Amino acid sequence: MTRSILNTGALAALLASTALPLAAQGTDPAPAPEQTAPAEAQPAPEVEAPPAAEAPPIEPSPPAAEAPVPEGVGPAQSDEVPDPEVMEEARAARPQPEVGADWPFWGGNAQADRYSPLDQINTDNVGQLERAFVYRTGDMPEGSAEGKYAGETTPLKIGHQLVMCSAKNILISIDAATGEELWRHDPGVSNDAIPYSASCRGVSAYTAPDLGEDAACKTRIIEGTIDARLIAVDLATGEPCADFGNDGQVDLWEGIGEKVPGWYAVTAPPAIVRGIVVTGAQVKDGQAEDAPSGVVRGYDAVTGEFAWAWDLANPGVHDEPPEGETYTRGTPNMWTTATADEELGYVYLPLGNSSVDYYGSNRSDLENQWATSLVALNVLTGEPVWSFQTVRHDVWDYDLGSQASLLDFPTGEGTTVPAILLPSKQGDIYILDRATGEPLTPVGEVDAPVEGSVEPEFVSPTQPTSEWHTLRKDDLTERDMWGFTPIDQLWCRIQFRRAHYEGFYTPPSADRPWIQYPGYNGGSDWGSVAIDTDRGIIVANYNDVPNYNQLIPRDRADEMGLKPINEQEAGSSEGGRAEGAGDPQAGSPYAINVNAGWRNTGTGVPCTAPPYGGIRAIDLNTGETLWDTPIGTARRNGPFGIPSYLPMKIGTPNNGGSVVTAGGIIFIGAATDNLVRAIDIQTGETLWQDVLPAGGQANPISYEVDGQQYLLIAATGHHFMETPIGDYIIAYKLPN
Template sequence: MTPLLRTLALLASLSLSTHTIAQGTADKESVPGSPSASENSVETGDSEEVQAPTYPATPQPSDAPAPGDWAAWGRGSSASRHSPLDQITRDNVDQLEVAWTYRTGDLPEGSDQESKYSPENTPLKIGDSLYLCSAMNIMISLDARTGEEQWRYDPQVAKEAIPYGATCRGVAYYEVPGAPGDQLCATRVIEGTLDARLIAVDAETGELCPDFGDSGMVDLWQGIGEKVPGWYSVTAPPVIVQDVLVTGAQVKDGQAEDAPSGVIRGFDAVTGELVWAWDMGKPELNGLPPEGETYTRGTPNMWTTAASDEELGYVYLPMGNSAVDYWGGNRSEEENEFSTSLVALDVNTGEPVWHFQTVHYDVWDYDLGSQPTLVDFPLDNGSTVPALILPTKQGDIYVLNRETGESLFPVEEVEAPGGGVEPENLSPTQPSSGYHSLAFPDLTEKDMWGMTPIDQLWCRIQFRRASYKGKYTPPTADRRFIQYPGYNGGNDWGSAAVDAERGILIANYNDIPNHNRLLPREEAEERNLRPIYAGGENEEEQPPAEGAGDPQIGAPYAIDVNAGWRAPITGMPCTAPPYGGIRAIDLASGETLWDEPLGTARKNGPFGIPSHLPFKIGTPNNGGPVLTAGGLIFIAAATDDLIRAINIGTGEVLWKDVLPAGGQANPITYEVDGRQYVLISAGGHHFMETPIGDYVIAYALPEGEG
């Protein structure tokens, strides 16, 4: 059918039916997700009420992915990152070869843009097609067999909209319940953009969906306030639960207390209409704010990817911190309650069902970056309980009942150190998981390693000068304080993976400190630290890491973060390697099965010069693992530009390949025409200092093998 005929078919169907979800409706018809009769009633010219056709709810591909598909960012709604495919095994994985390579063409324009690119993209695979987005939100469909481009849609996002990084982790796929297969946008691909739009296009042609929002787009700046490019962006794919599309947004850290709201919103996945809004500062507000007002500013946001339970109708939101990360004296009661918490929302109402806080009064930027994984958790008596796995940046991994939020393992409130610039506000205790922690023992002076004797001497002197009281050392202004793990520590946005059949949880992690100091306001002004809305650049034209000179306007202090705590001469970390690893954990007990450094020294070295040495040192890493029924872990993530296949039983690397750019993205595996592929987007990453690229690479066994 031609695009014109498809459009006419859509218009004809729209004249016969409507599809809306009423705000605040808790009870639905016999099929979850379908509108009630009253919601679909229309009046004729004779005031005679008739019933418009109702689309019956149909399971989405993400609810139960086909064996050969990868239908959501974490493969399915449960976000297990585990595939049942087993053609590639531990015995033949060494035969993997490049099946095809595709290039998006989305590359930075000049060195100023290169220092902001971090695509982090994980494609979807449904049927015979792959769906992905580039760093600047170009939506693309590829033939899953060959990598041949089928269509692309470029939303023309302006470079000014790039927040901390040009990132699009993925898109969402949605099938309109009951829609004829030849109808335009019966299947659709939806993304959130850096300039804060939701965009829906036809999955077959890439044409905008005219029935979604305003000609295919929803403006997420509505209710947020004055538009400041780069301050409010969407970098993670939305989640669709019972036909409600749920999204948060990334609010650029450390700018000002009066930042855009962290409001979470639910939209009708067909029409793009706002169904509800959860504004923690105004719980009575369920829709748009009154004219002239905004959603509560400065509240914690969800910048990462949510998970969902279609049957319960819950979406699980890993929440961040307040707009000012390293000082909390002006935070509201609601901010202190919900920041750095996993919040379960009912998608019928947009109201919280339960929440679980992993840090009290977070002044360390320990926001929740990992997507939780849903699992039927095994109990000693042989039964299971519906649960979720929640990793954190500080290393603790929690197992929670996903219906109630109660922990299945003891959570101890341990004594936390006091002091710093606001001792009266700090929590006297912090939660500690009785299940598992990725964190290592507290640092000591002898842990100050240094690549050279001068580095080591400098690092040990700095250790003695710094304030350090363990994991929750209070921020200080009179001297630097050590934050260990750093804000990129523990498990971050790449998230963990679960092989429920083998009973194994796989998590990669970072193990590296930050060396920070709060800057009194006068000093911040002397350094010309300006917020994003003031225009221009800070004194440090391109800060090497987030927090390296953030103004925190409205607080008495700015923040200066030395991410990775690097020595000034060689630029190498002060602590000894490994700086990152990958760990296998027994799912039922939380006990470590094996733990290996992740990453070699081949692309790392002093003064930024690659050593080309193959030694396994364990590098910083961003991006997560994929597990297969073939007994393999596929992961890139490390800064050595390698993708690996690891034996899930032993941690042994069985195969690796050199990528043309950094592999800071989650891989996927899929099958088409009986052939299993492993795919990675090699786009590089400015923060991880890996080469920037625009590659999508698929691997497979040689034809006829397997």
């Protein structure tokens, strides 16, 4: 999930007050057993999709759709998988809308490359951009929601409408040229449902081919909510779709177990493949091994009827659980955005870790097999086709947060291969064959330390890495310690010497703190990368900060009163605590304390030198870096949380991605300086910027109305990133 890098005050006080005695290093642990190879591709079932048809023009047509399941075809009523040939005939691949005048998918187009072919705004005139309109959603934190808002929303643009969800899942449509509100639907989400933050990154659109052109909900907007519902409304009116589930909604708590608000939530837009809505959920990390399941489920996009479930610890069974039972609890979940492959009929799932992130010896073999992996599912059956694992026995919370992108990868011989690009929090970028999962770029291995681990038999002695490209920097040294004064730097050097640190993949320890670098906000997160498919350039913004962590033995955790969410009082302030800062990990021998960003407890500034975040252009053909520059200025950052107001580029932590346009421009907010900026894709030079009224931790989009190109970004702020909270949707265009 999105985490705090520059949070001050309460977190620093908590970490200082709960620090354990810094004992001497213990004896050398026993070596860990040999692990499997870095990538294992499961053979695909013999199900071939028909070729995809040519996509129709985007204007004014809404997104294309798939046919509904005929009578007698639906979820399996036993352990048997549905007949693929019957399902294939019922749900043939259909044309997908293209990005251009519209922005029909969260990732721009069906390939999720966040590239716009519009070029009216270019490097010559981008400095003339001016605000076209500012719309306010009206969704601001009140009462117990204070300190828990991080909207992160990216609208869709379909026809004349911009359609979006607010932080607490209010669905809203506004005019794409003027910002005038057209309709809104408030599902009534309670503050109690907020997990770490109230976030809704986006919605999805689906057009039902068998409904008449004037039928209600011909084109429908579907969102997942933080109180675990799927909601469908009419694109034209905002009215709930009566044919979908129960009066327009599906209850995702079915089969999950005891309803504990905030423990199980949906924050990402669902994927829709062959008429099946696919969704996972965020399971609040670090609470207990007996947590809600990470099950991924499919539902009919017209009726809302259950189609299948992938319960990764219950292979071959795709039904709903029998009455009184649940899907397997505590399994890895998919909290981020999946990618749909309409042609193959696959959905690509970036999976996270098991519910206890920093201790793994209690995990099952199936959890170890699937955790922190990209998994391709056959959307007709819910069966896994292949998987690619980026971390073996993950005890660092390196879950896959980025949406993967589809592309045609050049072979170097004048041909291309249908591929999928996968970024990771460690900074590695992998390119895989999207049909088989086999790597198309070199994958190597690094030795990983096991010394100092509390579970040396579990930690893997080797880990996979990308030899094609990584955003990761060199290991830290004591010389990298930093501070505003010599005293600050000295304190950070003392902490460095006291900590356990053996470089990349240093395992968790309890006798003393350990340094995790990159931290769990390192590399690429939910904002994902953008790909200029014409120029062959990948644009990746990234974080470059460590974490300073320590496991807490269970008896000490009990003395500290660390309790999982299901044992906390309703409205407890613990719910808004930064992730990992005193997480109980009930059921395991240890709780966890994470100092995200390794903040100096005095000044609140990281113990490592800036830059703390950057943006990089990468040659898609070779994997070589074209340029790399810090992103974010010091204007809102300084010691003790006091803004310096200095415009110098220092590179701040950032959350949210970019959009790249045919005009040669990268548009991005993301950094903690409240600026949206335009960057020249060829040079990395900032050509234009504007001050936002709140944090720009959201992915921007570009679209066209009546021949004019627009840039749009949500300035809704981010409590974990310590940027001001707002409800602003801001559009820009060139002067008429």
